[in-house]
Amino acid sequence: MKYQIKVWRQKNPDDTGKFETYTVEDVIPEMSFLEMLDLLNEQLIKRGESPVEFDSDCREGICGTCGIVIDGMAHGPKRACTACELRMRNFDEGATITVEPFRARGFPVIKDLVVDRCAFERIMAAGGYASVNTGSAPDANTMLIPKYIAEKAMDSAACIGCGACVAACPNGSASLFVSAKVTQLSLLPQGTPERGRRAVRMVEQMDREGFGNCSNHAECEAACPKSISIENIARMRREYMKGALSD
Numbered sequence: 001m002k003y004q005i006k007v008w009r010q011k012n013p014d015d016t017g018k019f020e021t022y023t024v025e026d027v028i029p030e031m032s033f034l035e036m037l038d039l040l041n042e043q044l045i046k047r048g049e050s051p052v053e054f055d056s057d058c059r060e061g062i063c064g065t066c067g068i069v070i071d072g073m074a075h076g077p078k079r080a081c082t083a084c085e086l087r088m089r090n091f092d093e094g095a096t097i098t099v100e101p102f103r104a105r106g107f108p109v110i111k112d113l114v115v116d117r118c119a120f121e122r123i124m125a126a127g128g129y130a131s132v133n134t135g136s137a138p139d140a141n142t143m144l145i146p147k148y149i150a151e152k153a154m155d156s157a158a159c160i161g162c163g164a165c166v167a168a169c170p171n172g173s174a175s176l177f178v179s180a181k182v183t184q185l186s187l188l189p190q191g192t193p194e195r196g197r198r199a200v201r202m203v204e205q206m207d208r209e210g211f212g213n214c215s216n217h218a219e220c221e222a223a224c225p226k227s228i229s230i231e232n233i234a235r236m237r238r239e240y241m242k243g244a245l246s247d
Contacts, residue, residue: 001026001029001093002024003024003036003088003093003094003096004022004023004095005040005096005097005099006021006098007019007021007040007098007113008099008100008112008113010109010111010112011111012111013109017109021096024043025043026039027039028088029087029089030087032083032085032087032088033084034054034059034066034083034084036088037099040052052112053113053114054066054114055067055113056084061082061084064160064161066082066162067083067101067115067117067162067163068099068100068101068113069099069167070086070097072098074163074167075162075164075223076090077090080226080227082162082225085225099113101113101115102115102163102164103167104169104172104211106166106172106209107119115163120163120174123177123206123209126201126202126204126205127194127200127202128182128198129185130188130191131194143189145188145189149187149188150188153187156180156183156184156232157180157184158180158226159176159177159180159184159224160226161177164220164223164224165177165220165223165228166211166220168219168220169212169217169219169220170219171213171214171215171217172210173211173212173213173214173215173220174206175213175220175236176220176230176233178202178203178236179235179236182198182199182202182236186199186235195239195243196242196244196246197243198243199236200240200243203236203240216233
């Protein structure tokens with residue numbers, strides 16, 4: 001199989017950047033999208049050209065590292081799927097595929113398809129944790145939690161922090177990511193003592209990072225590889241209001 005790959009090339013954060021088009025041959029339908037980019041880089045290196053920089057790690061849809069926009073969609077056209085899980089059989093042979101980095105004020109481009117997503121780490125450091133005494137882990141059954149509450153918390157905890165929600169949102173909002181982390185901890189007894197302070201600190205840090213506001217387009221939920229629900233955003237807003245009024 002052969003494809004035309006129109007990929008964003010940018011030397012550094014200060015470079016204006018532009019699209020370059022390459023032909024990639026000998027693509028196997030079972031290849032992942034990232035394996036196709038590996039093949040492209042092999043061809044570029046053989047020609048003495050600079051390879052395309054992109055992020056990847058586990059390549060199993062777990063780590064959330066592979067953040068790229070494929071044909072205008074974060075992680076590509078397949079729902080509930082990361083770029084590393086997307087297979088080339090999802091594209092027509094001979095198609096022209098456009099690849100670019102996540103576009104958001106909070107995710108500045110470093111080089112080519114690589115963006116700086118450290119803003120998520122700073123948001124988590126602002127309050128995305130539960131303070132506990134150190135020591136051995138308590139027995140799992142010492143704290144009883146209703147099944148439906150545990151399931152809601154686990155659904156939110158499935159967020160891998162890839163940033164696709166930000167890239168898909170027309171406002172560049174990180175509300176789905178932040179709300180998933182707020183919900184995950186606010187529903188469980190371990191996170192209750194700090195729930196108000198946590199929501200306020202994380203939302204305020206999100207604003208400082210330059211992410212936009214949520215206007216309920218729901219593009220974030222559609223692009224999320226773990227299908228995180230936008231119901232979490234409503235919960236985050238309630239938690240924020242309660243926390244702000246209690247201070």
